[in-house]
Amino acid sequence: MRVELLLSLIVFSLLLFVRADIVLLVAYIILAGYFIWYKKKHNFARLALATIITLIWAYLGREQYGYNHDYLSFFGINFLPLFAWSLGLTGIYTIFLLIKKYFVIEKKYKDVIIFLVVYWSALLLIETIGYHAFNVHDLQTALYEGLPICDCMHAPNWMRAVYFLLGPLFFIICYVLKLEKLESEPIKYE
Numbered sequence: 001m002r003v004e005l006l007l008s009l010i011v012f013s014l015l016l017f018v019r020a021d022i023v024l025l026v027a028y029i030i031l032a033g034y035f036i037w038y039k040k041k042h043n044f045a046r047l048a049l050a051t052i053i054t055l056i057w058a059y060l061g062r063e064q065y066g067y068n069h070d071y072l073s074f075f076g077i078n079f080l081p082l083f084a085w086s087l088g089l090t091g092i093y094t095i096f097l098l099i100k101k102y103f104v105i106e107k108k109y110k111d112v113i114i115f116l117v118v119y120w121s122a123l124l125l126i127e128t129i130g131y132h133a134f135n136v137h138d139l140q141t142a143l144y145e146g147l148p149i150c151d152c153m154h155a156p157n158w159m160r161a162v163y164f165l166l167g168p169l170f171f172i173i174c175y176v177l178k179l180e181k182l183e184s185e186p187i188k189y190e
Contacts, residue, residue: 003034004094011087015134021071024083031087042181043094046174050089051082053170057162058082064159066140080136084126089170092122096171097182112171119167127152127163 007027014023035044058065058077065078072079096118100111107113128150130136141155153160174180 004031004091007031007034008091019069019071020134020136021069021079021083024087025072025079028083028087031090042179043090045177046093046179047086047090049173049177049179050093050170051086053089053166053173054082054085057085057166061159061162064140064155065138068135068137068139084130085166088122088126089167092119092167093170093174094182095122097180111175112168115171116168119171120164123163123167124150124152 007030011023011027032044032047034040035047055077058081059075061081062076062078065081067078067080093115096111096115099118100114103110103114124147131146131152131154138154141159144154144156146152146154147160153163155163
């Protein structure tokens with residue numbers, strides 16, 4: 001878990017100085033390699049699942065992404081949303097797994113509620129910081145008014161709905177595939 005936290009801090013620091021698409025691409029490669037190297041199967045499976053979901057969304061929504069920076073793209077799929085969403089879904093789910101241990105409520109939908117609070121809070125925080133601090137502006141949807149208070153997510157309502165629903169979709173699939181293991185056991189060197 002310390003490696004993931006350290007990688008997150010490095011990524012956020014580099015975002016201030018290096019193009020976001022490059023930083024996220026390199027972070028993705030390092031994280032995937034780390035999961036493979038240390039045999040963190042559940043973590044890698046979550047990253048792979050997040051990538052599949054994100055690829056589908058990035059392809060379907062590709063016409064909606066046209067940033068104020070020239071980001072890399074492949075077959076019309078912009079690297080910034082592709083890697084930001086893949087890493088974001090994976091990271092938020094990991095944070096959820098860490099937080100849920102501290103709630104001993106025996107309610108049927110406790111995990112869903114905790115995940116939604118974590119996901120939606122993180123989504124709004126990341127969108128706000130990306131827009132205001134890192135100057136990431138989607139020019140394709142810039143004419144749309146941002147959400148009240150945070151002035152982020154300048155996009156049509158259907159696109160905002162997708163943003164708010166991608167997390168719950170990811171959560172449900174992780175739950176069905178039983179990918180909720182945290183894998184925080186110590187690394188064994190053989």
